Amino acid sequence: MEEKMKLQPEDFQALEVTTELDAEKIAAPSLTFTQDAWRRLKKNKGAVISLFIVLIMIVLSFGSTPFVNRDTLVKSQPQYANLPSKIPGVNINGLNGKAEVGGVWVDKYAQAGVPKDKYFIFGTDYLGRSLGQRILYGTKISLIVALVATFFDLTIGVTYGIVSGWKGGRTDNVMQRIIEVISSVPSLVIVVLMLVVFKPGIGSIILAIAISSWTTMARMIRAETLQLKSQEYVLAARTLGESPTKIAWKHLVPNLSSIIIIQTMYTIPNAIFFEAFLSFIGIGISAPETSLGVLLNEGQKNFQFLPYQMWYPAIVLCVLMISFNLLGDGLRDAFDPKTRR
Template sequence: MADKIDLPVDAFEPLDKNNTIDNEKIAAPSLTFVQDAWRRLKKNKGAFISLWVLVAIFILAFGSPILAPHSATEQNVEYTNLPPKIPGVPIDGLNGKLKTSSGEWYDAYKQNSIPKDKYFILGTDVFGRDLLSRIMYGTKISLIVALVAALVDLGVGVAYGILSGWRGGHVDTVMQRIIEIISSVPNLVVIVLMLLVFKPGLTSIILAIAVTGWTTMARLVRAQTLKLKDQEYILAARTLGESPMKIAVKHLLPNLSSVIIIQTMFTIPSAIFFEAFLSFIGIGISAPQASLGSLLNDGQKNFQFLPYQMWYPAIVLCIIMVAFNLLGDGLRDAFDPKTKE
């Protein structure tokens, strides 16, 4: 027989009510869809850092009229092809020194009798223009093209896709054939046709993007609309007599928001690269204006002897492209509830 165990007198006394008051409370906070997506995005370190990098780039680019240290178009033959010089930095290549073909370094600022208080952080180009200021202004031009592409996607692509998917039938068939015809024409052909009417510049690039850039967004939105329009809440809204416009605004757009935002994040770097390519081959932004593509074109001419003139615009372009792609991947995961954290 087991030994008898004596329990203390207070073993079965009820607990204090203050100790059990929180037992039925939900531990996790109540979050909306947007708040939950923001929480997921912050957990993605690469996407979150890319977001703030892009914010800094936008501030520097669109604040270039105030933040640029020098004029982006003013030429000065006395400051031609000066290397980068950052005060207090003793690293060759960043302290005003250039490397000769024999491998020796010499002070270009001293050789050209540049005042000691005069320096250019990223150097100057062949016309003596400050490269940092031109990169800031050039980034602004590239971002303007990207924002226009995003607006065209949001305005034309979303509306076209919703209308095509909602109407269906013969209307959808005709609208999709129109998209196929537009998509079959290369963008380069469209921009060349624009040059026959307009001179090379920002207007031609924007019109070329406006003609052909919205087709991918329209197809994605149309596919999602076909899937959503047979959902129960859409059928209930139609039964209650709501107009198609009201259904699109109240029900379709909120459920299409993740697809729209993610596709926009991938449209922007594509537009930037398209503009850079056109400017690089000489049919984009014309002088004296600058874009990242035209800066790369100017820099590659002297790349063998002055590589910094091409490296810095290329680095900025790479940072923008990588940041937008990382942010797009992060937004795709953040807006997908099935993604495992």
């Protein structure tokens, strides 16, 4: 038999110190749930752009409060009535203070004797009031209504849903029947009933939202609570004698945060559209107050001859609605574990 080959010490060579011993090692930074959600949200360009648009609108509308208030909105300047948009440095018909009259573009600012250093970026309405200021104030009113709807969603809706899902049994059955009764009454009917007791305005809209807006949030929170209360960590907390309030605040709410945030982002545009619709048909915000719905109502009366008075508030309303919806879609993808990429 052939003699077996034996390995000698010189057949082995030591690896260099700089050589990576574990080239297949996988390492990733440790991220919290919020950090991971923000990382995935940033990948959604539409949601990020929408977030910046929403923030800009909030800053402009609420930041203009010292300059645009109820007194400035009431003050009229008939000599400046129905002036078109004029943007300094822009020489485009329709945006340079000129309007088409009988097929000819006429400088309306020169006809009205407006000083050269005075201009209205969005034009003026039939009373000579700045349309830009009214749009800013109307956007603020619409956002206030949306914030009120969010407040009732977070207080009544979340609390009601957790209690209903946690208690279960007969208590849950009774609470869900109450929600069904409230949901069966259209919000428009509730507003009309509020007008019988209160005068038209933001107060009636807020009361209607307070009565009916939280039911969807309560149902979603209740369904998720029914699943979470049977989890091991909740059972362990109950075994250790933790109170239901502490369990809800420490264990349920953090795990419900994704649903709460996502549903809130869909509540806001619904509330904005609800207010605009009510004001447009004349049972919401009324003069001298203004909102996007009021501006649309006033603009449609002169739409044939002065279309910009309706186009500008309509564009702002559309941008608000689309931005909040795109942001809501982005937050849903970011917070929902099933859509992780």
